[in-house]
Amino acid sequence: MKKGQEELMFVFSLILIALILTLSFIIFSIGGKNRVQGKIDALESNEVNINLLNYLRTNDTKTGMITADLIMDSYYKNNYDDVKRVTQEFFDKFHDKNKCKTMIINMFDLKNNKQIFQLISLGKGTTTKTNFVIHSSFILIPTFEQNNIKVVYSEGCKYE
């Protein structure tokens, strides 16, 4: 083999190795990322659940009731004005509009699976393609007649 050919082959081999290593890095990075994704999701879902419990335990100074009791009372009176006010106060206090594009509270009457309440708070930059992750949590609360209301809380936030 001539010296010129040897050098050419050396350069090509070097390029090939660099290419293979780069490709492998990409493939294993993507493959590896999927493996730890579940762990991160679960922990963040737990944080969402704590937020939901805090929302339900919040004491409303106007009515003197905690939110869960207020929901039960509104359910029988079929008037959710106070729940809407308390939920809006919760959003105003805790919704970081730069970090979270959305916060949603939904309520369902499990007797007939009917939605009874929904309030959405939107953040800034909702049209950008930023990678927001939606996490949800739900909790059952009893009514006065042993029926259950399902309260679902979702937030779409950027996570570090």
Added chain:
Amino acid sequence: MNKKAIFMPTLAIATLFLLTYATYVFIVKDPGINKVYTIGDNQIALSNAYKDSENDLFYNEQAVKYAIMHASEEFSNNGGVKAGCNGEWKFDDKNCNPNLEENFKEILKNKLKTYNLELETFGISNNMVDIKLKDKIYYNNLKNFEFNYTVKQEFEQGSIINFDKLNQLKEELNKCNKKIETIKCTQEKPTLNGNTIFFTIENNKNTYSLAPAPGFKKIEFKFGIDKINRRTGDNKF
């Protein structure tokens, strides 16, 4: 061929072979490996058990609160004795004896059952109701990891019924001498209706009720004792 010349192409081919094989083994051959061996499975199971227990505790706390409200209303409507006694206290009668704590416990037990909760222990002290439900166990058995998370279901709620005041009144009436008028045995002011003396005990605490309209209301505890029987001495009164 020159040894120096074939070293780099051989290294490149070997690297290509090894990494292709590694990709085949870890990514292509067993794609399910991500699901089965997800890092943190045990931690997730444990943290989910904690989450579930917190949610269940909140549900039970609310259910206990509502069951106490239901029970307090029924207990007050019955005058602290069983439903068939028409709110009349009879100390010598087995059925209509004002065994207040025990009668309240029976009503509460039934109310809790409607929420699928089982009452284990019950107590009233300083107008606080202490309730213990059956412990709840959260269990999981994963590969090389097993846990039993036992959560105690103990709740303390302020009593809507003023048991301290009622017990004091009960003691005063029970000790009341036959020859003395019932009215003089206690500082509570009764009302007379026919042969029955009625006592009404009010409490400032509100309870939720669906009748006549949904909302919070004050409940009155009203009971009566037989005036004639007491005077003739047929029973303690």
